Amino acid sequence: MLAALALLACASAAAATAAAGTPELGHFLDKARGIEDWLVSTRRLLHTIPELFYEEHNTSATIRRYLDELGIPYQYPVAKTGVVGTIGSGSPVVALRADIDALPIHEETGVEFASRSPGRMHACGHDAHMTMLLGAARLLKGMEKELKGTVRLLFQPAEEGGAGGDLLVKEGALDGVKAAFGMHVWPTLPSGSVRSRAGTIMAxxxxxxxxxxxxxxxxxxxxxxxxxxxxxxxxxxxxxxxxxxxxxxxxxxxxxxxxxxxxxxxxxxxxxxxxxxxxxxxxxxxxxxxxxxxxxxxxxxxxxxxxxxxxxWMEERMPYYPPTVNDPEAYKFAIDVASRLLPDASQAGETEGTMAGEDFAFIGRAVPACFLFLGTRNESVGAVHGLHTPRFTLDEGVLPLGAALHTALATQYLEQWHVRQPQGGGGSGTAGREEL
CATH class of the missing domain: 3.30.70.360 (Alpha-Beta Plaits)
Structure with missing residues (x-):
């Protein structure tokens, strides 16, 4: 009941701000746009160094260098080649996840920052996912003293066949986490839109x-x-x-x-x-x-x-990925946050699922979670090619939105978690999906 009331209140606030034409959480997007050049250069650097699953040594080192520069502590290695960063302290803990591996595809985009490794390419947008999470890390670090809990940054290896999400969970990276959020660039949706659904979103x-x-x-x-x-x-x-x-x-x-x-x-x-x-x-x-x-x-x-x-069934080489299932309350929360962040609230909403697989599924089995699609289709910049193709091109204009959305999801979850706690609860909370 408390969760439902909190979400209804958020929905009312979203409707009011949308009517007024001023996004309630638009300041996060403004801050992210202020570091757009940094985001673009970071993404282009990561795009040049694609590595296959559990081989992301250079990628991981690059992530750690950025975290060092931002003064963010981290654990390494996690799940063989992954990195887990921490911002803030105390309860609750909310997790943000980005995958870091590439695909065995020879790039044909012709961009000046193309892959330097023949036969390897970030053809699924994981370079963008890393960049958006690093951007959120930068923004969150700047407001660390204001955070009402802990943000855990999951730079996860081996999404493309290695079940890195499963290993991440087994090694304890989700221990103590109350909720987790992840996103994927999606070239069939209009650039700048945010879509998801309750229940099964990926097969x-x-x-x-x-x-x-x-x-x-x-x-x-x-x-x-x-x-x-x-x-x-x-x-x-x-x-x-x-x-x-x-x-x-x-x-x-x-x-x-x-x-x-x-x-x-x-x-x-x-x-x-x-x-x-x-x-x-x-x-x-x-x-x-x-x-x-x-x-x-x-x-x-x-x-x-x-x-x-x-x-x-090849499970030792290519493990089984369960369906990616969004917690209904986590979905409502995430879409509410997106609607209060976007200049046009109607660009946040429901979408149909896909029969593609995603190992965020393992995270969703461990804690209440929501996986979102971030639209990137933009004909004016040539961002029209599908994922897992040699000509996949990213609309880099969505990088600030992704960073801002990660930031807003984390901060709003921490704030609302404390509001939802019963009086006298001491802020420790009770583990379980009812918390959303």
Whole structure:
């Protein structure tokens, strides 16, 4: 009840300030715009030094250098190559997260600050995420004496396949944290907009590799073989029924075969075929069901063609990512803060989810959390290309907004947490999702 009343009060304040045309939290954006040149130069530096997951040694060193310059203490290493900074003191503790790894993509943007590592690129905007969190660190450090608690800065490695968020949680980086917030640049949304949703916003994902074994032979005499190619093709088709006929139309799931390799001659049927891809679902229950039925379908379809098949879920190399689920109260709080920060409050609101995966999911399983999308689509600066593509280009004009949003989320959470505490609570609070 206290949380609901506090949020209703915030919503009323947001409506009043929006009507007046003056964002209540606009001063955070003004401060961030005052360091825009620093933000841009920081992002461009980070863009030149992309590193893959758990190899972010230079990236981590650069982050630590910035934190040293700002006088912000930190822990290192955390989750192998990550950094956890601290601003303020006491309860509560709120966490802000940025991922720091890059992708194995050769950059084709042509910008003067392009990747200096061939075959490596910040094609998912993690350079922007780091920059926005460093910008927030700079702003928060400047108001440290005013903070009503502690802000924990999570510079997390290995989002792109290494489950760095899971390791971050297991090593205690979220211990004592009451709430956590993260954001991702999103080139399908208009630049400067902030969107999210309560509940599942990103899917659970897992990769698979299937080996089909048959008996090869001459292509002119297929009756003397056990055709693994035909079995592999049948498997590719059969597993689609797990989505179209075994998943509720009100749920969402995706099974995509993205790799298929078989033999190296035109007149020889090979002994083995390999196919691989990803499975995605909106709930862990859905993923569990799909995994079981996937294994059964693969085995039975291979057997129907006289072959055998083995499924490797690849979890030691590419771990399972659970769905990213936003705490409903954390979502309401975050969108309220964004609406009080943006010049146009209507640019903050709900969006549809995506079947892409994100290891902020591990943080959301550990503490009440909200993950937000920060729109970056801006045709005037060429920011129109998709994530994970060699031509992905960032609208750098959103960097101050990201820094300001991190700052506002942290400061407002700390302030409202104390308002929400029952009289005589002493400010220590009680762990649990009801605190939001």
């Amino acid at each position: 659970g994902t897992i990769q698979f590799d299937v080996t089909v074994r048959g008996r090869g032979g001459h292509a002119a005499m297929p009756h003397l073989t056990k055709d693994a190619v035909l079995a592999g093709a049948a498997i590719t088709t059969a597993i689609q029924a797990l989505v179209s006929r075994e998943t509720s139309p009100f749920d969402s799931a995706v099974i995509s075969v993205t790799r298929f390799s078989a033999g190296d001659a035109y007149n020889v049927l090979p002994d083995t075929v390999r196919l691989g891809g990803t499975m995605r679902g909106n709930t862990e229950e859905s993923i569990t069901h799909l995994r079981r039925r996937f294994e059964e379908t693969v085995a039975s379809t291979a057997a129907a063609h006289g072959c055998t098949a083995e499924v490797d």
